[in-house]
Amino acid sequence: MPEHPKEHDVAALQEALAEDPETAELGLEVVVRGEDLYLTGLVASLARKEAVGRVAVRHAGHLRVHNDLRVEDPGAPRDAEELS
């Protein structure tokens, strides 16, 4: 039997992360290496990071999920850009 294509695992999880109402996250990077699945990218809060992790675990099957997502720093700007 041919090995299950890893790209299908990546695509399925990316679809799940976009469509699952718990996450609704588009554009996160999902990488599968061997038996490990890595989530990278930036999310708005720690709660979002944890939600993505939960959805990933539900869909990862036998893969080990590594949640390497970073949380945005929502601070105010330090300066302004002059446009005129």
Place this chain on the structure above:
Amino acid sequence: MGVQDAGACRAAYEDIADHADVLLLAGDLTRLGTVEEATTVGEEFRDLGLPVVAVLGNHDHQSDHPDEVASVLADRGMTVLEGSGVVLELAGQTLGIAGAKGFGGGFVGRSASNFGEPEMKAFVGTAIRAADALRVGIEGLAADHKVALTHYSPVADTLAGEPPEIYAFLGSYLLAQVIDEHEVDLAVHGHAHHGTEHGRTDGGVPVRNVARPVIGRAYALYHLGSVS
């Protein structure tokens, strides 16, 4: 924002009126476009001491209730634009803001064509109508400075960092054509979280991608004349 994010953003905006004359929000204000989430967002951004002007994004359409989302936000003091504009008197000058969500479709030489299956024609037709909505908003403006506010990008410049294969889902050159046909001073958009902040239309209008992951902070400050 989701309902569970209530209070998460407010602190960063508490003193914004000390630094800015108006706050523009480029869409994806909610996660799923529900009325409950719109209520949370509206409460987060109300009574900041300056006008708040927004367009909706694709997330705000996810639950198929964009009109209700816009209405809830407007009830809490936000001006939500879609094919419309607003002129504000600020710092001794007038600022005209035209807004429309926009849509995808792609960029010059790499765009979908209005040809083929009904689904393809519907996709391109939506892009055309989205650009026309921005045109309607801009044509009604008479102001010292004009800003085009969209969710989708008018240029490919500010998408650098996104996979090129999805550029057609992130913006449309039709938006830039509208911007370049009118005397617009600045175009602001969101949507492309992996893009880059700075770009320019072929006509030389500065374009700024203000998606939060791109600017790395709660908001960016731009000075136009005496207006921030």
